[in-house]
Amino acid sequence: MTDLSTADSLRPGFLVGPWRIEAYAGHGTYGAVYRARRAGHPGSMPVALKMAVFPYDPRFVREEKLLSRLHHPSLPQLLDRGWWHAGPEAMHPYLVMEWVRGKPLYDWAREHNPTTRQVLKGVAQIAWALEVVHRADCLHRDVKGDNILVEPEGRAVLTDFGSGTWRGAPPLTDRVMPPNTRPYRSPEALRFEWGNWRKKEARYEARPADDLYALGVTLYRLVTGEYPPPGTDPEKRQERLQSPVPKRVPAQELNGRVLPELAALIERLLAEQPEARGVGREIAEAAESAAEHLGAEADVRLLGSERPAAVAMPGRVVSMGDPEPPVAEAVAVPVRTRAEDPSPPWALRSMLVAAKWGLAVVGTWGMAHVSHGGGPERTQAEASDAGVALDGGTRGLGDGVRTALAASEEGAPVASEGQVIAKELPDKPLPGQRRPPCRGSGLFEINGGCWRRFQDASPPCEEEDYEWRGACYSPFMVRAQPRTSKKQR
Template sequence: MSSAPDAHPPAHPQEMCIGSWRVLEYVGEGSYGVVYRVEPAEERPSGICALKLALHPGDERFAREQALLSRLDHPNVPGLRGAGEWIDAQGKRFPYLVLQWVEGSPLYEWVPHGKLTSRQALRLLAQVARALQATHAYGVHRDVKGDNIRVHADGHAVLLDFGACWYPGARPLTGSTLPPGTEPYRSPQLLRFRCQLRRGLEAHYTSRPEDDIYALGVMAYRLVTERYPPPRTDPDCLDDPERSRPARLLAPSDWATVAPVLDRLILRMLSDAPEARGTAGQLAQEMEEAAASSAPALDRPIAPAPCQLKTERASRPGPPREWTPLLRPLLLVALLGMGVVLASRPSPRLVAPFHEPSEEPPETSRDGGSVALGSAAIASALPGGVGPVELRAVSLDMPSGPIKGQKRAPCEPRGLVEINGGCWIRAEDFKPPCEKDWYEWKGSCYWPQMARGRLPTSDEQ
């Protein structure tokens, strides 16, 4: 992560002030800002606040965040307490925001008494939905995820980090065609837009409230199952036979013992059609009503449940049980044969299974996908209950020349990069490991600009 060294206060922050705020301690650092716990330098006693200081001079993200937060007054959104600029020794100006101090743990680290029930999950998710309802009256958050939710010990949840927000009339901050965000939480509409971008589209994606709702569904799915749902991609993006098909979306109840009402609401938020997801206000009301009901299933602790993969073969009568001793050796021989075939092929680069993204620039990590589900299906047939192995192939090496159908140099439109005679689009802020169908070049991720006609543009971000 790059940052401006002169943006940091001295080594002993408790001995300095930023504006009229006395720094008490360093809290943490993200992609664009460093956070301190502060108090007013002159007024005592007074409440503790969080001061978010930009790492880059004149960062306009802070003005955006200030503009949106100044319009919000909601118990599940941090209150704006002040704003200003800190001037370093070279005269550079670094904007800062002072926000309500929020106690609590990141969402996925918060589990009451070691057990989470469906009723507790509904109450928590309803609070986040209410925060989004207030936000959507003016704009969109664009980075709803577990790391941006803080939960107090009493279950009070707060939606944080509006630095990626957008609202009508906001100026574009970058030349990127994709809005900021974190990869597993991106909506199907945004993924399909990115697919068209690879095929020659020159446009900007306009984020909508429905994108935040989808991210809320991903967050809910991850909360109760401890895994991310597979990404929903456009079939048009899968016409290459070398690309793997996306895994089928299993209901949360296939992975964990969640109450039926919570199961339905999560799947609704993950609907492919944006209009089927419902608004934040509608979802919040349904969650609150469900949490207030007396259904016994709501108070059962959420625990892992066997994953039932319903296939055509599974629905047919199986072989007689007395055949099992004969089938096991045959299965092992078949698997060994597969290993020999795979060993004779070039070995793809493999990386560790995906973990929760932090407050870093958007990453291209993906949950195990169809590979993980396939491994689980094979493991279930092996004696001894061998667990699933999640492997993820990563990016391709940059070819020595243009690929078939790729636009060739000169690369005229802004944002294109010429590499080995071909025109490429660089994934802003994305670092290897790249996605499976992306290309890696000198520490960055690229996809080819295809030689096709220009499609109509949408609003800038």
């Protein structure tokens, strides 16, 4: 039997350049990651080998150039790069990075219940990493809990630079917004999106302040279990909801164990004005100073023995460790639940779904870079053999982990450096697509056709789907009527 290996189905023992695959670690829309070691050196340190799913994927070229500019203990170290020859006309770029033995931030917090001092130290490490990134005229553009790995020794590492860029880098998509995760977008980014979504040539230029705002969202969710409501939400304006966008509740009001110093740091990062957030160095120094000078109160566990529960009401809540955003608008109310139950029960999830449709609210919090049905903060796949730590967030290119490998790379797009990779919604209905009226839940009338929106997915969309206003859609086709075998009388 011929071994038809594809980029996302390499087996243990397979050679990729000088690296021998040991185990599969994770998979995203654009890349698969394996644990590997240098062939002939079984005692060498393991590495994370990230393989492009699509041949000639320019995202890998960009990530390699970006990582080669950055050096910091809280940033992944690039060790090697090359091309894997899958066939005569199919070459897949790959990157080799250090193996980070950490867990995603939210999972780490759920398991270890950190103190304020531990969180402040971790914030300082990530802020220093962002300072290095920004001083090199680079941007991460997808800072979030799933892309921050915490090692057993306490080192926090900012990973997954697949959405990153640097000043002057050619664009790879023709979207208004750069690839990132929607709940972490800054107010200025959302305002730009709303004001320019009709302009095909418009491009939002992310700035260091966007990375810092995303860090603020990450901290807010870490200590409260909730995403803060966006300062500006174009989808809500479009839908003309009667109720206003909820205001952000200060972190210390949702969690009384949040000390004023940490709460002030979070509020600074979430400031409406980008200039008020400062720079990475200032955030790092403030966090370090607070961690050093706070007394014993900073060593109290942040999550405590009780946590706020999610109840369907205007707002939004995600319980600590919940792998996906809520399906309904919600806020935290003073209802107590047992500490060993870190996520809402299934009955409560059903209530959230019912509340969602009862309010006729179309959720806009699908996370970027995940497949339909996947959550935004999916943890990395475990290595296949026992005792192997998680891949340190290097398994994808700005996208969440999929639980299953793709069967084949047949039909994968071939792109060159600078080539646009996107699939926008067409200006007119497709052949066989249903025309208005578009009746049914989840159906929208767009450009004269009926489209179904995927609530749990946001760009980059699947190959067969289309992007429109920061969401993924599929055409709703007219079903052919079955023929009858009976003769007419």
